[in-house]
Amino acid sequence: MLSLVVFLGNPGRQYRRNRHNVGWLFAEALPFYPDLSWQKKYKGLYGALDSSRLPPSALIPPGELPPSEGGRKLHFLKPETFMNLSGESAAAAAAFLKTGVESILVVHDELELPLGTVSLKFGGGLGGHNGLRSMKASLGAAGFWRLRFGIGRPDDRAPGQGGPPGSGRGIVDWVLSDFSPPEEAALGQIFAGTSPVLIEALLRGPETLLPLWGKRRVLEDPAAP
DSSP states (O other): OOOEEEEOOOOSGGGTTBGGGHHHHHHHHSTTGGGGOOEEETTEEEEEEEGGGSOOOTTSOTTOSOGGGTTOEEEEEEEOSOGGGHHHHHHHHHHHHTOOGGGEEEEEEETTSOTTEEEEEESOOOTTOHHHHHHHHHHSOOOSEEEEEEOOOGGGSSTTSSSSTTSOTTHHHHHTSBOOHHHHHHHHHHHHHHHHHHHHHHHHOGGGGHHHHSSEEOOOOTTOO
8 A cells, every 4th residue: 555655746836837847736736835834854744643533535436435544654755955855865764664665656847748648557667757866866766656747748739949849959958948838827727626536545555547548638628738
């Protein structure tokens, strides 16, 4: 079962609304975020909550939640080491909490998915994501769960805005740029549609979600970004 959720992002006002910070933005949109009593710990911001205090998930039919779920402590972390050193914070928390790698869920941005698409997966490659690389280096393995929010690639923009297609130029500027106003408006729907996924993953395990959430579009409006 999952016991530690790590939301990747960068500290500082200049990074707050960046695409790279979608993990932090999602955390702040969770209905139970204010109940976590965040404190500085493990080189980041740390919060905890008893599983019985999670709000109901729309994905779990009434009466199907195992009675043993009450009383299990859940841990949440926003590393403040900057993205490239996220693993240092996660490893410090995991070591103190005695959390195995397989019980960690990392929430992060994903270039290879369009905005509005969410993907749950276990392990796999790192896709050039420096936050994931740091996680693997510090934890000693890449066998952790990931909840990935698509942010698209700069080459998807109009010609001249992200370098020639396939060049990879503009990637750093892209992930460190703010969401556009239409994208910001879409985030509310994306986060609302994904919050129940995180809640069910914490209550019943992420394995049950893989058939439907291995890759799923959560934006209902086809004209949305």
